[in-house]
Amino acid sequence: MTEFIIIMLVKMFVIFGAVMLTMTYITLAERKILGYMQIRPGPNRVGPWGLLQPIADGIKLFLKEDIIPDKASKVVFVIAPAMALIPAVMTLAVIPFGPAVTIMGRQVDVYMADVNIGILYIFAVSSIGVYGIVLAGWSSESKYSLLGGLRSSAQMISYELSMGFALVGVIMMSQSLSMVKIIEAQKGVWFIVPQFFGFIIYITAAIAELNRTPFDLPEGESELVAGYFTEYSSMKYAMFMLGEYINIISVSGIVTTLYLGGWSGPILPPLAWFMIKLLAVVFFMIWVRATYPRFRYDQLMTFGWKVLLPASIANILLTPVFMKIFGYL
Amino acid sequence: MAETKNMILNMGPQHPSTHGVLRLILELDGETVVKLTPEIGYLHRGVEKLGENLTYHQFIPLTDREDYVAALSNNLAYCMTVEKLLGLEVPPRAMVARVLLTELQRIASHLIWLGTFGLDIGAMSLFFYCMREREQILDIFEACAGARLTINYFAIGGLRHDLPEGFESRVRDFIKIFPERMKNDYERIFQDNKIVRMRTEGVGIISKEDAIDLGLSGPLLRACGVAWDIRKSNPYCGYETYDFDIATGKVGDVFDRYLVRMEEMRQSLKIVQQALDRLPGGAHLADDPKVCLPPKQKVMTEMEALIHHFKIVSEGFEPPVGEVYHSIETPRGELGFYIVSDGSNKPYRLRFRPPSFVNLESLAKMAEGKLIGDLIAIIGALDPVMGEVDR
Amino acid sequence: MSEMVVDKLKKRFFASVLDSYSFRDESTVIINKEDIVAVCGYLKSDPDLSFDFLSDLCGVDYMGREPRFEVVYHLFSIDKHHRIRLKAMVGEGEKISSVVGIWGTADWHEREAFDMYGIIFEGHPNLIRILMPEDWDGHPLRKDYPLKGR
Incomplete structure (x- = not known):
């Protein structure tokens, strides 16, 4: 028992640390890639190629004055960022970064837990994140924050549906809710091929869920200044950002697991394959950000309910037909 | 409930x-x-009041600071108004150079508009592409005047200095590169984007009649289908001799305003090309020693020139009693100056008819009943420059 | 072109046209301020003139003269491409009728003239300061207003 606890604790620290490190460098990568796409160098002052930039940013955010608006409801205002961050970290628990490896004679899985209802767990946990945003918007007592919070709650609820439906296709094909089983089911062909529509729907809804361009309305700078975190500063602001970027990693991890075959791949070790695929998905999101403008609020809702949701339901209906034709059943 | x-x-x-x-x-x-x-009024600096207390020459730098996105157009409008008041003829080289440079300024101004409009509706990359081309134009301005934003290059009677060496090749480089950039970098990434269309089409429509009633001018009025361009209707600077078309829209929505401005950039480039081909030699400043500063070389060597220089700088000149109104087509619309002269060396009244001020008036009409997201797109398409609105 | 406008105007509003002159090919007509709305309405609606566009409206302060202020209207016709300048004299504390009903754009112009000179436009829907703060004291473009403020 003690051994189990020690292993879990070590794994927790390693995974959390690794994810935090990846996340900080994803912020830099985002700025660099955006920079190159926009014919400018991006951050290049702090360290070689700007490599120390994320650390400088972190220190800056730590040392900033922490302002709580006078009229804000203080308790909620303080709790909200944590409510946005914690669920994001919790989803990491079920993301399978790699298969079991042998360290010091012990079999150790490179993931926290293989829950047999992994997908449901992710949905359950990530839905809690909405509360953080809504409460942040409400408790700030600022009109911009309120509008941002409302926008984002409506958006997240609408897109969560299509997201869930899109995954049903994958679950049908793998006949399991466990992340590890799903990876194993993709031994022959990655689910991106048979579930291509599902993949498109999922990634669209996921980008919307992450509040990223073209669905970045809750924080649409030109409209709502910074949306729900307009009034936040210092570490509380950083916590929203942390949550957002960890969510990017976990969503990319989910996409990798469910559609891109997870850790499987030739020659390179499984963990490397997983990271390559994950970063490719992150790169895709950054690319979309450099290319697309922002939807209008009503168009966003129309798109979610009238296009994405019917499409995801159609995907569920077509999957069994497809499976029958190609002999999965 | x-x-x-x-x-x-x-x-x-x-x-x-x-x-x-x-x-x-x-x-x-x-x-x-x-x-x-x-x-409005947060940027009010009392420029009209200042104008009444400065000599005619001294006011030119202030015009740069009105519509700071299109400083040369403002220079031109003011200088032409004073020239009209004086009855001063501008030499042909200066005239052609003025046309050339203000058209480049129009392109630069529209590029800023395009970039910021993109930012407003969330397309961030476009801004940087626009800045890249604008940079090239600003380099040309810098070579001419030494300044990039507040250019202050036109003087009463012509140009402050002659065009610099290598001017022609710089402009030719730009002409060569620009149409391609427009097609590949702006239109393909922006115009053909489905979301851009969704955000702009049918948004902020204003009818022809309302637009005229509210005094809209420039690209905004042309987007409603009114083919009115001061360069055509009341030509100045010899615009009647250039071959270009007026771009007009059909419905008068935000997308039409975009199309009109894009087409205007193409037409401006055409004018730049023509002006460059015909750029004559000769003086760059009118030969009127009472009004125009003599060249530095002469000031250093000739007594008479030195006296004129001193008189113009310290006292200015005294135009005849009278009043004139002159307006030109700036990137934003009709920019007019109304100067009342009482025969002294300072204007008695200097009125500035800023296009942005008037255009902004119609914002309520366009945006009421729409969503916040539309409002942002509409403000972006109005292209207001607050320096000019508040003066 | 603009002679035709002046002639027509003189014929039609014989009593209202106080004076007219031309300088640098620009015609100026001085109108009795009581008749400004009638004259403007005519200029806009007459098919030969069709001054449908109010380019500019501004005040001028001739301190020491009676009446002290002038309101200057610059009209333009988008079809005919001609311009004309109308002027109306307004004394201090006197009122002049607003032309908002004829050209909607006059709204802000008149507010500005009120803000800068204190000229009161009768019938204006919302005659409040536009550029200066609401509680500002005085009218900055008046000649007796000091350059450096007070």
């Missing part, structure tokens, strides 16, 4: 997309704008 109240949202003067210090008081029902009241 519970009683519902509309929300009052104070947008600006500090807000990312109010293009400066515009303040809008919005009454919102959800996200729908029920009532919109613009509050």
